[in-house]
Amino acid sequence: MQLVLSGDEAVARGALDAGISGAFAYPGTPSTEIMEYVQDNLAAYVAGLPEAERGKIVAQWCSNEKTAYESALGASFAGARAIVSMKHVGLNVAMDPFTNSALVRINGGLVIVVADDPSMHSSQDEQDSRVLADFARVPCFEPSDQQEAYTMIRQAFGYSEQNEVPVLMRLTTRLSHARAMVQTGSPRLPAPKPKSNDPKSWILMPAMARGRWKLLLEKNAAFRRDAEAENTLQLRSTKLGVIACGLGLAYYLENETDWVAANGGASAQHSSKGSQRDGATPGEAPSLLRITRYPIGHDKIRQLAAHVEKLLVIEEGYPFVEREIRGVFGAPVPVMGKLSGEIPLEGELTPESVRLALGLPAHEELPPAGIKVPGRPPQFCQGCPHADSISALQEALAGEADFYVASDIGCYTLSALPPYRAVESCVDMGASIGMARGASCVGQKKAVAVIGDSTFYHSGMTNLLDAVSHKTTLTLLILDNSTTGMTGAQPTISPTSQLPALLQGLGVERDHIHELISLRKYQDENAAVIRSELAYEGVSVIILKRECLEYLKKARKA
Amino acid sequence: MNYNIILAGVGGQGSLSVSVVIANAAMKAGLQVKQSEVHGMSQRGGEVLANLRLSDSQIQSPTVPRGMADLVLAFEPLEALRYIPWLNKERGVVVSASQPIRNIVDYPEIDSVLAEIRHLPRFRIIDADGIAKAAGNPRAANIVLVGAAADLLPIPISALESAIDEIFARKGEAVIQANRKAFNDGKTQFGK
Ligand code: SF4
Numbered sequence: 001m002q003l004v005l006s007g008d009e010a011v012a013r014g015a016l017d018a019g020i021s022g023a024f025a026y027p028g029t030p031s032t033e034i035m036e037y038v039q040d041n042l043a044a045y046v047a048g049l050p051e052a053e054r055g056k057i058v059a060q061w062c063s064n065e066k067t068a069y070e071s072a073l074g075a076s077f078a079g080a081r082a083i084v085s086m087k088h089v090g091l092n093v094a095m096d097p098f099t100n101s102a103l104v105r106i107n108g109g110l111v112i113v114v115a116d117d118p119s120m121h122s123s124q125d126e127q128d129s130r131v132l133a134d135f136a137r138v139p140c141f142e143p144s145d146q147q148e149a150y151t152m153i154r155q156a157f158g159y160s161e162q163n164e165v166p167v168l169m170r171l172t173t174r175l176s177h178a179r180a181m182v183q184t185g186s187p188r189l190p191a192p193k194p195k196s197n198d199p200k201s202w203i204l205m206p207a208m209a210r211g212r213w214k215l216l217l218e219k220n221a222a223f224r225r226d227a228e229a230e231n232t233l234q235l236r237s238t239k240l241g242v243i244a245c246g247l248g249l250a251y252y253l254e255n256e257t258d259w260v261a262a263n264g265g266a267s268a269q270h271s272s273k274g275s276q277r278d279g280a281t282p283g284e285a286p287s288l289l290r291i292t293r294y295p296i297g298h299d300k301i302r303q304l305a306a307h308v309e310k311l312l313v314i315e316e317g318y319p320f321v322e323r324e325i326r327g328v329f330g331a332p333v334p335v336m337g338k339l340s341g342e343i344p345l346e347g348e349l350t351p352e353s354v355r356l357a358l359g360l361p362a363h364e365e366l367p368p369a370g371i372k373v374p375g376r377p378p379q380f381c382q383g384c385p386h387a388d389s390i391s392a393l394q395e396a397l398a399g400e401a402d403f404y405v406a407s408d409i410g411c412y413t414l415s416a417l418p419p420y421r422a423v424e425s426c427v428d429m430g431a432s433i434g435m436a437r438g439a440s441c442v443g444q445k446k447a448v449a450v451i452g453d454s455t456f457y458h459s460g461m462t463n464l465l466d467a468v469s470h471k472t473t474l475t476l477l478i479l480d481n482s483t484t485g486m487t488g489a490q491p492t493i494s495p496t497s498q499l500p501a502l503l504q505g506l507g508v509e510r511d512h513i514h515e516l517i518s519l520r521k522y523q524d525e526n527a528a529v530i531r532s533e534l535a536y537e538g539v540s541v542i543i544l545k546r547e548c549l550e551y552l553k554k555a556r557k558a
Numbered sequence: 559m560n561y562n563i564i565l566a567g568v569g570g571q572g573s574l575s576v577s578v579v580i581a582n583a584a585m586k587a588g589l590q591v592k593q594s595e596v597h598g599m600s601q602r603g604g605e606v607l608a609n610l611r612l613s614d615s616q617i618q619s620p621t622v623p624r625g626m627a628d629l630v631l632a633f634e635p636l637e638a639l640r641y642i643p644w645l646n647k648e649r650g651v652v653v654s655a656s657q658p659i660r661n662i663v664d665y666p667e668i669d670s671v672l673a674e675i676r677h678l679p680r681f682r683i684i685d686a687d688g689i690a691k692a693a694g695n696p697r698a699a700n701i702v703l704v705g706a707a708a709d710l711l712p713i714p715i716s717a718l719e720s721a722i723d724e725i726f727a728r729k730g731e732a733v734i735q736a737n738r739k740a741f742n743d744g745k746t747q748f749g750k
Pocket of ligand 1: 379380381383384385386411412481485486548549550551602
């Protein structure tokens with residue numbers, strides 16, 4: 001079937017066509033649409049299965065990436081294929097199960113899809129998940145376009161089962177969020193294996209873990225060989241060897257014809273349209289090594305280096321392949337890339353940056369506008385409940401000289417921008433509570449943490465338990481909008497009505513749990529409650545409730 | 559044939575759905591498409607950018623290179639200025655709505671913004687909001703803009719019309735009719 005799919009959707013379609021029984025995730029841009037696609041297509045998927053299998057298929061949002069990962073791992077233990085998807089920083093949260101699951105004997109295929117966000121379109125850093133796959137010693141697949149995203153994830157499930165190892169598939173924003181035509185293949189129905197009957201390979205106590213680690217290191221030689229076989233080499237021009245990783249290939253091909261023309265090729269006719277993807281154009285185009293699998297082998301790189309005058313490494317994220325090629329003793333030919341500065345070290349690849357790195361002149365441009373074009377930063381939706389909650393907090397703090405407002409990750413982080421400028425830190429999921437607590441411990445007055453409901457369930461609860469146990473003075477504002485707003489209003493893991501009971505269960509005193517409605521007309525009253533709790537020496541929690549507008553819109557549509 | 563479009567607007571203006579309409583129409587006309595946009599933070603009233611590339615052969619980069627856009631379709635005039643460096647010097651056309659969205663404090667004088675657009679070699683400025691209102695659907699301003707650019711696109715009008723019908727099919731006949739009218743009224747503004 002021919003479909004138009006984004007990279008995220010292609011991965012999801014591929015996972016369904018690979019016969020998954022479980023999909024688990026926590027929302028995070030640019031990975032969210034993977035789970036959304038699976039959920040949107042689940043009914044049709046399940047309807048196509050034999051009666052007996054239908055009750056055993058799930059696609060679930062989870063509390064966080066770690067819980068999602070562990071569910072997928074359990075599904076694998078039980079014999080089923082499972083996918084777990086997240087954004088790059090989500091893998092930090094799931095790092096414990098990720099690195100350790102590399103040692104167990106994977107049963108049902110387990111694929112972790114991680115969407116990196118170079119340029120930080122919607123993230124707080126631009127870490128490169130290939131490095132983390134390497135750290136865990138697991139194979140990493142990196143598609144170069146939507147079609148490959150579909151095909152590769154299907155292969156990844158098979159590879160995971162054959163090698164009894166989790167496979168990490170890495171996407172980046174421009175692949176995740178770009179749509180192109182994808183040809184799908186015939187689906188494989190779920191065919192769960194029997195449950196694992198090998199506890200020795202799943203119980204990572206030191207004596208057993210040592211054996212498993214040794215085995216994993218041995219398997220790495222095979223991973224390298226397999227990657228080498230998949231990464232394709234075309235020896236052509238001797239002037240330049242291009243090493244293109246993942247999506248980097250698209251930016252190279254965008255400019256290939258012009259490179260050929262600029263380097264004396266009479267070749268416009270063979271190398272036009274950038275269709276060298278399959279089928280070589282011998283002669284004029286640069287020699288090309290395409291990398292879509294890691295850990296990389298070294299033979300093809302040596303062959304390429306022996307054939308050309310210099311190398312250019314094009315990769316999204318860190319100079320990961322480039323560093324491996326350079327080594328300590330240097331490469332036999334000059335290597336250009338992010339470390340040598342031909343391609344910027346920070347930010348995503350662009351067709352322009354790759355063009356310049358290929359030694360081509362920039363396309364001619366019109367002069368920019370003669371007046372200053374101010375940026376237009378994101379803002380709260382008109383009528384967003386967070387705006388009213390933040391205003392109430394600011395009113396409560398008015399006149400205070402010494403306070404600290406720690407924020408967390410969600411739409412409310414926008415209160416860092418004018419006109420509010422209401423918060424002083426935003427680092428990682430759940431950090432607001434831990435940071436406010438730590439500051440309070442060392443003498444900070446009026447330490448306030450601001451967190452959304454979804455982020456609180458994700459990583460806030462354990463920090464709150466620390467505060468309760470140590471009787472830290474802390475005022476916590478939970479902005480409860482019933483949803484994960486910033487990623488497009490996915491359901492939170494627990495309903496609003498359960499929150500006070502949960503807080504009490506964690507040990508917060510009933511008298512210091514307040515439930516307020518966040519509306520402008522209640523601002524003064526809400527501010528008064530916050531002010532009185534700011535004076536309390538102990539843990540207080542103020543829940544400011546009102547639904548996210550996007551969530552209401554979505555609910556109306558459904 | 560390669561045709562590169564930058565769609566520039568402000569979160570909530572429906573620029574992403576216009577990208578889908580044009581892409582669907584292009585596919586009906588047998589072209590390949592690649593569409594790229596960034597979601598997340600940028601949706602909240604901030605600038606929104608979508609890239610749409612059409613071709614009769616395989617398309618590579620998901621984003622339009624600077625200097626290579628055939629069309630900047632701007633749902634708001636300041637956003638048109640932001641993407642001038644993407645316009646192709648020889649061919650690039652700006653089609654922009656005239657109505658500003660002033661949700662930032664340092665929004666320049668609207669006359670100076672429009673004057674900058676008028677300095678460009680090829681431009682069309684259109685009161686998309688006014689025309690949409692007159693067509694009976696103030697929310698169809700984005701479709702008016704598609705109409706205003708229709709004769710520039712390498713896509714038959716009939717394919718655009720049916721793509722518009724399809725995207726509004728679920729919303730009922732009245733909405734379909736209003737959008738058809740919006741499209742036509744946009745189209746006739748430039749004598750086509
Ligand atoms: S998406 Fe929801 S939470 Fe985010 S700014 Fe809009 S209304 Fe507020």
